[in-house]
Amino acid sequence: xxxxxxxxxxxxxxxxxxxxxxxxxxxxxxxxxxxxxxxxxxxxxxxxxxxxxxxxxxxxxxxxxxxxxxxxxxxxxxxxxxxxxxxxxxxxxxxxxxxxxxxxxxxxxxxxxxxxxxxxxxxxxxxxxxxxxxxxxxxxxxxxxxxxxxxxxxxxxxxxxxxxxxxxxxxxxxxxxxxxxxxxxxxxxxxxxxxxxxxxxxxxxxxxxxxxxxxxxxxxxxxxxxxxxxxxxxxxxxxxxxxxxxxxxxxxxxxxxxxxxxxxxxxxxxxxxxxxxxxxxxxxxxxxxxxxxxxxxxxxxxxxxxxxxxxxxxxxxxxxxxxxxxxxxxxxxxxxxxxxxxxxxxxxxxxxxxxxxxxxxxxxxxxxxxxxxxxxxxxxxxxxxxxxxxxxxxxxxxxxxxxxxxxxxxxxxxxxxxxxxxxxxxxxxxxxxxxxxxxxxxxxxxxxxxxxxxxxxxxxxxxxxxxxxxxxxxxxxxxxxxxxxxxxxxxxxxxxxxxxxxxxxxxxxxxxxxxxxxxxxxxxxxxxxxxxxxxxxxxxxxxxxxxxxxxxxxxxxxxxxxxxxxxxxxxxxxxxxxxxxxxxxxxxxxxxxxxxxxxxxxxxxxxxxxxxxxxxxxxxxxxxxxx
Numbered sequence: 001x002x003x004x005x006x007x008x009x010x011x012x013x014x015x016x017x018x019x020x021x022x023x024x025x026x027x028x029x030x031x032x033x034x035x036x037x038x039x040x041x042x043x044x045x046x047x048x049x050x051x052x053x054x055x056x057x058x059x060x061x062x063x064x065x066x067x068x069x070x071x072x073x074x075x076x077x078x079x080x081x082x083x084x085x086x087x088x089x090x091x092x093x094x095x096x097x098x099x100x101x102x103x104x105x106x107x108x109x110x111x112x113x114x115x116x117x118x119x120x121x122x123x124x125x126x127x128x129x130x131x132x133x134x135x136x137x138x139x140x141x142x143x144x145x146x147x148x149x150x151x152x153x154x155x156x157x158x159x160x161x162x163x164x165x166x167x168x169x170x171x172x173x174x175x176x177x178x179x180x181x182x183x184x185x186x187x188x189x190x191x192x193x194x195x196x197x198x199x200x201x202x203x204x205x206x207x208x209x210x211x212x213x214x215x216x217x218x219x220x221x222x223x224x225x226x227x228x229x230x231x232x233x234x235x236x237x238x239x240x241x242x243x244x245x246x247x248x249x250x251x252x253x254x255x256x257x258x259x260x261x262x263x264x265x266x267x268x269x270x271x272x273x274x275x276x277x278x279x280x281x282x283x284x285x286x287x288x289x290x291x292x293x294x295x296x297x298x299x300x301x302x303x304x305x306x307x308x309x310x311x312x313x314x315x316x317x318x319x320x321x322x323x324x325x326x327x328x329x330x331x332x333x334x335x336x337x338x339x340x341x342x343x344x345x346x347x348x349x350x351x352x353x354x355x356x357x358x359x360x361x362x363x364x365x366x367x368x369x370x371x372x373x374x375x376x377x378x379x380x381x382x383x384x385x386x387x388x389x390x391x392x393x394x395x396x397x398x399x400x401x402x403x404x405x406x407x408x409x410x411x412x413x414x415x416x417x418x419x420x421x422x423x424x425x426x427x428x429x430x431x432x433x434x435x436x437x438x439x440x441x442x443x444x445x446x447x448x449x450x451x452x453x454x455x456x457x458x459x460x461x462x463x464x465x466x467x468x469x470x471x472x473x474x475x476x477x478x479x480x481x482x483x484x485x486x487x488x489x490x491x492x493x494x495x496x497x498x499x500x501x502x503x504x505x506x507x508x509x510x511x512x513x514x515x516x517x518x519x520x521x522x523x524x525x526x527x528x529x530x531x532x533x534x535x536x537x538x539x540x541x542x543x544x545x546x547x548x549x550x551x552x553x554x555x556x557x558x559x560x561x562x563x564x565x566x567x568x569x570x571x572x573x574x575x576x577x578x579x580x581x582x583x584x585x586x587x588x589x590x591x592x593x594x595x596x597x598x599x600x601x602x603x604x605x606x607x608x609x610x611x612x613x614x615x616x617x618x619x620x621x622x623x624x625x626x627x
Contacts, residue, residue, distance in 0.1 A: 011182070016190050018256045019181060020197025022126060022174035025249030027198040029137060029167065031205025032242045033097070035329035035344050036235060037160065038090055040144045042330060043232070044152045045086045051153075052084075059083040084583070091579025093157070094326050097164040098571040104165065109172030120259020122173040122180060129170040130250035134243040136163040141235040180259070199355055205242065206348045209341025212237035222428065226443060230425040231339040238341075299550075306611040307550050307559075311566040313605040314543060317378070318570030320598035321536070323578040323591060331588035334414070336525060337518050349526060353533025354540075361541040370542040371609060377538030378603050382596055384531040389592040391524055395517050405494045406517070407587045412487050413514040415479070416507070417446050423474050442467050450511050453504040550611045 045051050108125060115121045136159060144156040182190040216227045216234040227234050299307065332343035365373040396406050424443055444467060452468040455461065462468075475483060484503045491497065491506040495513065547563045581594050 011190055016193045018252055019178050020194045021249040021252040023194050023198040024201035025246040026171055027201030028205040028242050028245050031202040032208055034326055035340055038330050039340050041090045041093055044144055044156055045089050048153045049150055055083055055085045087582035088579035091575035094575040095572045098568055100164045100168040102568050104168035105172045108169050112173040122177045123259055125170045125173040127250055127254050129166055130246055133166040134246040136166055138239050138243040141239050145232055202351055203348055206344045208238050208241045209344050213341055228339055229421050303550055303611050306609045309605045309608040310547055313602045314566040315570045316598045316602040318567045319574040320595040322571045322574040323595055326575050331591050334588045336522055349529040350533035353530045354537045357534035357537035361538040365542040370546040373542050374539050377535040378599050380531055380535035381599050384528045385592055385596045388524055388528045408490050408494050409510055409513050412490050412510050419475050420444050423471050444471055450507045453507055457502055457504040
């Protein structure tokens with residue numbers, strides 16, 4: 001994938017970009033997978049009678065667990081109520097792709113090394129497995145959201161497992177395609193192009209939800225506002241967008257990227273094939289001997305200490321980052337009151353800031369040292385989290401609220417808002433069956449409901465009375481008449497208003513408190529994501545080179561393995577660890593103390609790393625002059 005120039009080799013950007021379509025295809029799938037799968041799992045796990053029974057059994061068997069959950073606000077005014085295993089199970093399920101990656105990616109990468117076909121080594125895996133992955137990906141929301149009862153969970157699990165397995169069959173071959181087609185001296189440049197294509201795929205994945213809402217509105221005849229109010233109806237469109245781009249990426253590789261015909265048995269006679277086989281065997285034996293010799297080269301005690309602490313630093317660093325990427329859409333739903341398409345769209349800020357920070361991060365590592373640059377990146381991460389969490393606590397303090405008290409008020413808001421959205425969806429379905437368009441004023445909102453009940457208690461009437469009156473009947477039927485007393489009790493216990501409190505006053509108080517907090521946090525999340533994106537690149541760009549330089553040039557492969565062992569271990573452990581934290585904390589704001597603690601531990605471990613810095617330019621020049 002290079003063309004000759006007077007000065008030597010030059011990267012063929014056109015062919016490299018075409019090769020990058022494979023990485024783009026995988027990137028868009030994972031950009032959609034985390035935020036949307038967590039939302040889907042949250043829905044079907046919350047509705048699963050099995051998970052509910054297990055949660056109740058544990059709470060009954062160990063009473064302090066239920067009491068602790070109640071103290072965090074978990075059991076207040078929530079139709080599910082009480083201690084729940086849902087966050088833990090989400091965390092466990094979200095580890096599947098990393099577990100499958102660790103088990104199957106190396107295996108199929110090796111199989112592709114030894115593959116001989118007219119399509120080459122890598123493309124047979126890509127063109128056969130990518131379409132299967134695309135179909136399974138598109139099926140996930142259809143299975144999850146259109147299966148009734150307790151069948152939804154097992155059928156969704158089967159589809160998800162088959163998808164992550166099929167992805168693991170071609171991820172390694174698609175990554176290996178660029179190095180196969182690019183001379184060694186140009187691979188760094190080629191890798192930059194490939195990662196740019198991957199970043200483009202992630203960016204498209206982040207805005208896929210916004211595109212899907214527009215498409216859903218066109219094909220269903222609903223307004224954009226109606227689709228946003230019941231966002232799950234747009235989920236199939238999101239996954240279809242991802243699937244279509246995955247297949248297009250595969251087709252680009254099939255028709256526009258050419259691998260050498262490696263069907264050796266068809267091209268060589270028996271003697272030639274035997275010679276080729278003997279040559280490969282000799283090369284394998286030589287590599288084995290070289291590997292044994294490298295193993296005999298031991299690190300010093302100080303280098304081993306640096307390696308151990310650096311791997312520990314990586315583990316906690318990736319624990320913090322993985323929890324954020326995995327659970328951000330649920331955090332955005334609960335705390336920022338954003339739908340998934342909004343949450344993924346604002347994550348584009350993180351990606352853009354990271355891309356802009358890549359080059360400065362590399363230069364900073366070279367000028368100031370990798371360790372100092374990583375420490376600076378981690379410090380900026382902490383500043384971003386502390387800024388967000390500090391403002392949140394300050395706002396609660398101004399209202400004399402603790403986090404747990406706010407969780408109770410927020411749960412009350414979410415409960416009513418969820419019922420309004422469910423009611424709107426039911427009314428839309430009824431109108432559709434009758435071939436009618438829903439009246440604009442019939443689409444209810446939390447603000448409209450607060451206005452209605454205030455007018456009702458004041459003896460006034462509004463134009464939307466009949467719609468909200470029907471909703472109250474619906475609310476009582478689904479949540480029970482006790483919902484009114486429960487919300488009044490929360491407001492009395494937490495907000496402590498003076499005088500007699502009516503339901504209208506309670507709803508108005510809940511809406512005011514939540515809107516005041518959410519309005520500020522929705523603005524504050526933007527600079528936080530920009531800072532975090534830049535900080536992420538200052539850390540990421542310098543961690544792998546630091547690990548590799550602890551081992552030296554001779555052990556690049558071994559230490560790359562150490563690096564990915566630490567990071568993959570974190571990505572497997574973190575969703576489960578944070579699932580436990582969320583299970584007991586009762587709120588996804590706990591991300592803002594789980595991740596900073598993990599980042600702080602990473603900083604402490606990095607302080608004990610004394611090796612792995614790049615050799616300064618002046619030292620290199622001095623050594624060259626001496627030679």
